[in-house]
Amino acid sequence: MNDSTRLAAIVALMVALMAAAARVEAERERRYPSDPEVGEVLSITSGAVVRRLSLAYAPLAADLYWIRALQYYGGTKRRFAAAPAALMPPPALAADADVQFPLLYPLLDLTTTLDPRFNAAYRFGSVFLAEPFPSGPGRPDLAVALLEKGLRERPDKWEYMHDIAFVHYWYEENYQAAAAWFDKASRVPGAPWWLKSLAATTLAQGGDRRSSQQMWTAIRESAEVDWLKRDAERRLLQLRALDEIDRLQLQLSAFLKQTGQRTTTWQGLVRASVVPGVMVDPTGTPYELTQDGAIQLSRSSPLWPLPVEPQAARRRPGA
Secondary structure: OHHHHHHHHHHHHHHHHHHHHHHHHHHHHOOOOOOOOOOOOOOOOOHHHHHHHHHHHHHHHHHHHHHHHHHHHHHHHHHHHHOOHHHHOOOOHHHHHHOOOOOOHHHHHHHHHHHHHHHHHHHHHHHHHOOOOOOOOOOOHHHHHHHHHHHHOOOOOHHHHHHHHHHHHHHHHHHHHHHHHHHHHHHOOOOOOOHHHHHHHHHHHOOOOOHHHHHHHHHHHHHOOHHHHHHOOOOOOHHHHHHHHHHHHHHHHHHHHHOOOOOOOOOHHHHHHOOHHHHHHHOOOOOOOOOOOOOOOOOOOOOOOOOOOOHHHOOOOOO
């Protein structure tokens, strides 16, 4: 057996053993589930140390840490989603990544140190970090730091510049910084033409719903992975729902003011010819009517909860 054949056999054996270990671990977790807090400790937090220890297998180690990051983020998010309101942390701690998602950034940092060109870890990870509590730690600063780390490795990666602009725009409402990053991304050779347009729109109209729709459309068109594309499509549907709610609310408010009625059922509004039928959101789920005449998205809708919009987008005509 020559050296290359022996090396291939060793690698194949290692992969098989790791797969078997993963199956054993999955079965152990199924039979003997551990406390959620157990195991949330990283014995090694230095990516440089892990990279030296893993030697030629650094990319494989990066994959393992990335899987751990996905499991940790998803598990923590589900735990908060299932928690009763009385058990939720106080507002002062809700957006503290060190308290609510303490391992998320360290795991992402380790992943990208082991594999500095791990594209998905940068792009997905930045969204995870920036998402407000309870969907994430609400740390756009860490999201930007992660993407800037990627740019140090790949200075010509316009997608990372675009994502930094997106974080500034959507999570920080810093439209000047967002426009500057969109413009910087547009200057990279090979970058799409619409980045220059997005920079101008953000600077002139930053925060209004139309510019938000333009931004999410751009993300959908440039997405390199299906998850990001699907998320952008969902955000666009949410923005469409917000438009529909605004339009329906104007109709309902005008009707109530004119008639003095307090109709709070779709059937009553249909009989009064205010609407043609039960109004539904873009997923086909009926909108809800509150006792005080407000129209809102149903909690059973796949689009719930609607995003907290940037300040300019929350301004209503005549407000």
